[in-house]
Amino acid sequence: MKEIGIFGGTFDPPHYGHLLMANEVKAALSLDEIWFMPNSLPPHKQDEDHSSPAHRYEMLRLAISGEEGFKIEPIELERSGPSYTYDTIVLLKEKYPEHRFSFIIGADMIEYLPRWNRVEELLSLVRFIGVGRPGYSSEGEYGIAIVDVPQFDVSSTLIRQRLENGETTNFLLPEKITRYIKGKGLYGT
Template sequence: MRVGLYFGSYNPVHIGHMAIANFFVEYVDFDQLWFVVSPHNPHKSKENLLNDYDRLEMMHIAVGNDHRFRVSDIEFRLPRPSYTIDTLTYLSEKYPDHHFSIIMGSDNLKNFHKWKNYESILEYYGIIVYPRPGFSQELAADFPSIKIVQAPQMEISSTFIREAIRSGKNISHFLPHGVWEYIDKMGFYKD
């Protein structure tokens, strides 16, 4: 089985994440896409990060019953900080019949050389990159084994969502059905 792994903090998950995921399962040769909810990216600030359970719950709400997607909490059960190579190694051992590829936005290429054992990731796993606004092809030139796909570009971010909620904006159409209601009910991102 060919599985695309879409890592993220999903703080919160928004329609941009879901649109990219939908693109990958329909236009790239994947049997399934797994949203890997990360406890804390070692290369990002932990400020404003909701707890693991609530981000995982929002991801489950967003995916619903769509069989093309799976939500994974694997990184919650691995040693922290969580590194992609450790997650990939664990998944490859647990699912030897699966071929895993990483899906990532082009903004991650800028610091990819800082990832733990990035050379092993390049050698043993597929990396498929979708362009983000302002993407320069020069970044990809350093990593010839990375595949760039021309997915639709989405100028929406979880930071934008959090700031809009903090400002009292109704951004319900920027979130998957049910996620806005969960955020509102729980009072997330308001202070």
């Protein structure tokens, strides 16, 4: 049975914090693979502007290219409407019955977890792995396994703001993603 870590998010854009977290969780839990799962329309971010799913997929593809054990699972991009984790995990378990899934979330989502759609049922289908994040508590009511990773206080929001303001993003995200962003004129570049 393959042990798969699912790492969901908007990845708008993907950055070194995402890659560091995925690598640390994969190593700490001896997972076979990490599947990055970009979402189409996250229910908690419906009012925000995002780059298109196609751009986010391509940036993520660039970010993980050449990294063994890192893959993209586009299941949420292929569905219409809001992406609910419960529905996605049910589909993944049907599609890959020989895999066991863990769902990786940051501390910001641990605090938000009680408001997730069908969270009690979801907890019976998947193991949650929490990762600390500056400014958030990793304490929660669901007994989530916590993996300590080196803290790298970067966010996609910070990167988008810096790009829009013409500020540097060196050492925050891979150069090939910066080139893609500027080549496509994303985030006000």
